[in-house]
Amino acid sequence: MAVNNSSPKDHSATIEHTGRGPLTADELAALIARNIPAGSYVNLGIGQPTRVADHLHPSSGIVLHTENGMLGMGPAAAGGQVDPDLINAGKLPVTELPGAAYFHHADSFAMMRGGHLDVCVLGAFQVSVTGDLANWHTGERDAIPAVGGAMDLAIGAKDVYVMMTLFTKDGAPKVVPACTYPLTGVRCVTRIYTDLAVLDVTPHGLVARETFGASIAELQARLNITMDTP
Amino acid sequence: MSRTLVLDTADEAVAGIEDGSTVLISGFGLAGMPFDLIDALIRQGAKDLTIVSNNAGNGEIGLAALLKAGRVRKVICSFPRQADSYVFDGLYRAGKLALEVVPQGTLAERLRAAGAGIGAFFCPTGVGTPLAEGKETRVLGDRTYVLEYPIAGDVALIGAFKGDTLGNLVYRKTARNFGPVMATAARTVVVQVNEVVPTGSLDPEAVITPGIYVDRLVAVPARRYIVEGA
Numbered sequence: 001m002a003v004n005n006s007s008p009k010d011h012s013a014t015i016e017h018t019g020r021g022p023l024t025a026d027e028l029a030a031l032i033a034r035n036i037p038a039g040s041y042v043n044l045g046i047g048q049p050t051r052v053a054d055h056l057h058p059s060s061g062i063v064l065h066t067e068n069g070m071l072g073m074g075p076a077a078a079g080g081q082v083d084p085d086l087i088n089a090g091k092l093p094v095t096e097l098p099g100a101a102y103f104h105h106a107d108s109f110a111m112m113r114g115g116h117l118d119v120c121v122l123g124a125f126q127v128s129v130t131g132d133l134a135n136w137h138t139g140e141r142d143a144i145p146a147v148g149g150a151m152d153l154a155i156g157a158k159d160v161y162v163m164m165t166l167f168t169k170d171g172a173p174k175v176v177p178a179c180t181y182p183l184t185g186v187r188c189v190t191r192i193y194t195d196l197a198v199l200d201v202t203p204h205g206l207v208a209r210e211t212f213g214a215s216i217a218e219l220q221a222r223l224n225i226t227m228d229t230p
Numbered sequence: 231m232s233r234t235l236v237l238d239t240a241d242e243a244v245a246g247i248e249d250g251s252t253v254l255i256s257g258f259g260l261a262g263m264p265f266d267l268i269d270a271l272i273r274q275g276a277k278d279l280t281i282v283s284n285n286a287g288n289g290e291i292g293l294a295a296l297l298k299a300g301r302v303r304k305v306i307c308s309f310p311r312q313a314d315s316y317v318f319d320g321l322y323r324a325g326k327l328a329l330e331v332v333p334q335g336t337l338a339e340r341l342r343a344a345g346a347g348i349g350a351f352f353c354p355t356g357v358g359t360p361l362a363e364g365k366e367t368r369v370l371g372d373r374t375y376v377l378e379y380p381i382a383g384d385v386a387l388i389g390a391f392k393g394d395t396l397g398n399l400v401y402r403k404t405a406r407n408f409g410p411v412m413a414t415a416a417r418t419v420v421v422q423v424n425e426v427v428p429t430g431s432l433d434p435e436a437v438i439t440p441g442i443y444v445d446r447l448v449a450v451p452a453r454r455y456i457v458e459g460a
Contacts, residue, residue, distance in 0.1 A: 083403065091258070096403070106339055144311040145311075145331045146308075146331065147308055150333075151361065186358035
């Protein structure tokens, strides 16, 4: 359902933090970490989403999956802990937690594709209002395409969270009516976490859960899209 | 297939690989990559190879060395572009290498299918993206799937941890990755391990790749590397 811009809209169900924000990448990572249900099996994508791990409390019982064949991934390895046989999806050395399990690649991706992961957090170039995701290719002719596990994660996890800034450095919206970059997955994103707003993707359109340093009205105007309230 | 041959050198292990072969190479980044078998393949001289591997080489070792030696015609992988994939990047941009990018889970499953006698399978990954263009699709239930075909190798080169004289293999941590599926998917499977142990000394409950899949086995001292980010 679209917001009617011509009449005042009651945004009381959405928390508008107009005096706080935009969020830093670390604050955003902490927010995502707080929102992941305790006990979830979670995959964190390469890059910014990796930061979410720094804010997960051990008591949450959240288990991290890494696409290269492990559940129970621990923090980054340092010094004598570094083991070339124990790396994460970004090929950086990590550690194992008690209760960790290893498996081969076909099992690791069956785990994703089969809908066994509760949440994945991915970076993005663009997300459409219907939840289409573009995060693997800028579409430039001379770019070397590299998809890795992004498409499998996008269609596999029960909840697909995107973590990104709402606008590019040049000010272009990254939440768009339709993606202009090549797609990673169709209608797969369930929630968009950005520095300025947290948006749910629903069958009826975007729903603003929270805003940071901006009102819903301002964001709708800058994005030139409509969003509903919870 | 006949019983596993335990050989003394990597050169003996790669003997007979023909020009134009499709070669499956295990590893995720450098973890699980069979460095000594690849170096032996460079010495052996086979050319016009099609390589199937998750990545397309790091630095100038392992797969990157094989590319640099000019022996490869085509790479089938999920993620060629990395921080230190400059050998691949240069050859690709110069038009000297063909590239087929496959989503990582689809790559693993296509290999698994080849080893498991599956003629083709419908996969939800990549639907609506450029990587599914031109492929047959089917709606099953409420979901759209892409028809994917097996990838079989003439040869697989695999890095594992230990093997017994019957070819039973165990792996170590995330170095397992593509080894177990590739071991099922090639006509001739060549494995390097850190150590060959007497038959009966591996716990049968812990064997990951049963010896039926392994044709040639060679013990070489461990050479393990860490990628500096990817």
